[in-house]
Amino acid sequence: MTAFSNKAFLSYFVSNSLALLGIWIQKIGVGWLTWHITESTFWTSFVTLALMAPAGILGPFFAVLAEKWNMRKASLVLKILMFLIGVLIWYLQLINAHTLFTLAFLSILQGLLSACYHPVRLVFVSIVVPRALLASAIGLNSASFNASRVIGPAFAGFFIAFYDLQVTFLVAMLSYIPLIPVLIYMPLRSRKIDLTVATKYIDSLIEGGRVALDTPIIFKGLFIVLINAFFVRGMLEIQPTIAGEILNANSSGLSLITASAGLGALLASVWIGLSKKTVGNHINLLVPMLLSGLIISSIIGLTNNLYFMSLLFIFIGFSTTTVGIGTQTIIQLEVDDIHRARVLTWWSSISFGSLTVGGMILGGVGEFIPMKFGLIVLPVLGLVIFKSFVYFRFKNSFI
Numbered sequence: 001m002t003a004f005s006n007k008a009f010l011s012y013f014v015s016n017s018l019a020l021l022g023i024w025i026q027k028i029g030v031g032w033l034t035w036h037i038t039e040s041t042f043w044t045s046f047v048t049l050a051l052m053a054p055a056g057i058l059g060p061f062f063a064v065l066a067e068k069w070n071m072r073k074a075s076l077v078l079k080i081l082m083f084l085i086g087v088l089i090w091y092l093q094l095i096n097a098h099t100l101f102t103l104a105f106l107s108i109l110q111g112l113l114s115a116c117y118h119p120v121r122l123v124f125v126s127i128v129v130p131r132a133l134l135a136s137a138i139g140l141n142s143a144s145f146n147a148s149r150v151i152g153p154a155f156a157g158f159f160i161a162f163y164d165l166q167v168t169f170l171v172a173m174l175s176y177i178p179l180i181p182v183l184i185y186m187p188l189r190s191r192k193i194d195l196t197v198a199t200k201y202i203d204s205l206i207e208g209g210r211v212a213l214d215t216p217i218i219f220k221g222l223f224i225v226l227i228n229a230f231f232v233r234g235m236l237e238i239q240p241t242i243a244g245e246i247l248n249a250n251s252s253g254l255s256l257i258t259a260s261a262g263l264g265a266l267l268a269s270v271w272i273g274l275s276k277k278t279v280g281n282h283i284n285l286l287v288p289m290l291l292s293g294l295i296i297s298s299i300i301g302l303t304n305n306l307y308f309m310s311l312l313f314i315f316i317g318f319s320t321t322t323v324g325i326g327t328q329t330i331i332q333l334e335v336d337d338i339h340r341a342r343v344l345t346w347w348s349s350i351s352f353g354s355l356t357v358g359g360m361i362l363g364g365v366g367e368f369i370p371m372k373f374g375l376i377v378l379p380v381l382g383l384v385i386f387k388s389f390v391y392f393r394f395k396n397s398f399i
Helices: 007-038 041-049 053-066 071-094 100-127 131-162 165-174 179-185 201-214 216-237 239-245 251-274 279-300 306-334 337-365 371-394
Strands: none
Touching: 007 041, 007 071, 007 100, 007 131, 007 165, 007 179, 007 239, 007 251, 041 100, 041 216, 041 239, 041 337, 053 100, 053 337, 071 100, 071 165, 071 179, 100 131, 100 337, 131 165, 131 251, 131 306, 201 216, 201 337, 216 239, 216 279, 216 306, 216 337, 216 371, 239 251, 239 371, 251 306, 279 306, 279 371, 306 337, 337 371
């Protein structure tokens, strides 16, 4: 029996998936508009990555506070504020008033709200379903989130190519609406709360990091996330820059490469969703998917053929989504309610922080040398670092 048998979870899953798609549709639209305004690889990368940077930096700090929050009220307030930012982004495009400043400022503001929302989202699914359905709900929720990170940009590419940015931002804005009534009316189960959080903030923050580092399987998962996000995921987040700088493509080219990565993510989500959800099954997938993602990513810089690059993005979308879902599910299944927000936010912080830095490095490199060189070298460097760490830290016995 899957968590879809629970009506409350099914409603939440569908509406939350739409909202997640909206976030990434908006991000790609903002990035494409920034490229057209500035034609700068650095500023385009900066604006598109501003959505993840606050979560990477501030996530653990918000997580300690989030463990004391009322999850229903926190979700509602944050989602309504994110919707209002979406309204403003759409309206400024409607009156043709966007500048680099408005795009950067609103992306950073949306990123700050996302940083607050991440620990809430990671905990929320655990209070929607009964314990017996938790593993299924975790896997499906992880699949939804990780797939949306790549499928959302694919939808963005479609709307940009066949309509315009005004329609793109409108779709992104409207996608938040279905989740709001679901959050208001859905039944939630009670959860354990650490009552010491309010008086021992720093200790609680450190404790969350200690649990993550002292649990071997969680530590290994976080290290894989670090390598995957920094050396592979970063390139997916700057697809508008790749389309403009390397392919010299129009919006149709952007649509194709984003849709290709989205297809790979969708295939990975379906594959994992149909597989048996155990820690052992996920662990066995992680290293092969990481290594294949690193190797294929380095090939991206060797081609400027749109169709071959699109094929490569299918494989990258598949591998990076598999790693994201697998590591998040492992941590969800291994951690208890008291530490859930703090430990899981280390996952999101490492993931978003690493892909932000990796994407910014690629964007910065593109200001001085052809970006394709960075796309070749960065994944190879990641492969060397991973293999060296596994050899010296675990004596080649990582799994």
